[in-house]
Amino acid sequence: MSNSKLYKGSLATIILKLLSQQDKMYGYEITQKVKGLTKGELNITEGALYPALHKLEAEGVLEVEVVRVDNRLRKYYKLTEKGKIETVSKLAELEEYIKNMQVLFNPKFGLE
């Protein structure tokens, strides 16, 4: 992830959120989706994305499907049942984090 170290801790949650909106995605597609949604603000590098995907796969949060597309093999990732539960809790955790950050950095907003 090139922009900021702040995003690093949220990479897994970003991946899970995207996969909860789409049945299955492949690596390059995830990087482009994030780039598109953030209007080029957030660039996930290959060196950060694939280890994160492989870690989630090893934890049983994601499952893999390899299919032949345009003369080559493509590895798709999708959420497992465990992954769907994990997504809900990770998103709640991130929302809580954002809320706390807002309270800390915008005290007025927090008091209202």
Added chain:
Amino acid sequence: MNLSKEELQFIDTYLKNSDVIYTDIRLELTDHVASAIEVELAENSDEIFYKVFKSYMVQNKKSLLKNIEVEQVKLRDKIIKRFGKGFLAKEVLFLLVLALLTPSLLELNFSEDILMGVNLGIGVIVLLYYFIFFHKTKKTSIGAALMFIILIPIYIPFYIKNPISLLFLIPVMVIVTLLHKKIEKKISKMLSRGLMVFFIGLFSPLFIWFTKWSEQFVTENILEGYFFFQLIIWYVLFKTLMTYKKELDSKYKGVFS
């Protein structure tokens, strides 16, 4: 615009030459690079494949190949951990108790030749199982990492005469491995390997002395208990291999055929 088979082969060969040796990792990176190049070629119809490829690699090669080695070590550790956890299964714990009790309850009197023969026989079966059922997928990172657990039980027969010597060897191996892991990132690969050889050289005479000294404590019960323990190790190994075979089969269904 889709890349041709030759262009895809070019990317694959380039990655292979850049030490991305495992098929499963390479297929994913080949697709990533190919997808990026296809987008670039679609946006700039004047560009040619080789120019776009070169420019992509100049910008992204470092990031693309980052962490591959680290991931392989993590995968190997995970497989060894899963193998270790296999000993905590209920049926294995039951067999372990049986292995401890049987020699003292029954007069088995196995000869050393039988013990060695059974072990070698099982060893050959495990190796055959690996090469037959994993031969399509042994070039994947999982297939390669599995070799580490295949090698563990190959050493079993060496301690048939004196299993007590393992009491010396196992803690030393664990300490050396942990030390190696701690220092390998801080020093060069060459120096790290050199230190490993030095440690092995340092402990070898002590190990030979311990083996000779402890021979006096080896009883029939210990030998038979060790034999049952070996069978348990083979059982856990087969179970682990079958789990990964199932995993690879479902993941790469039809891909490596």
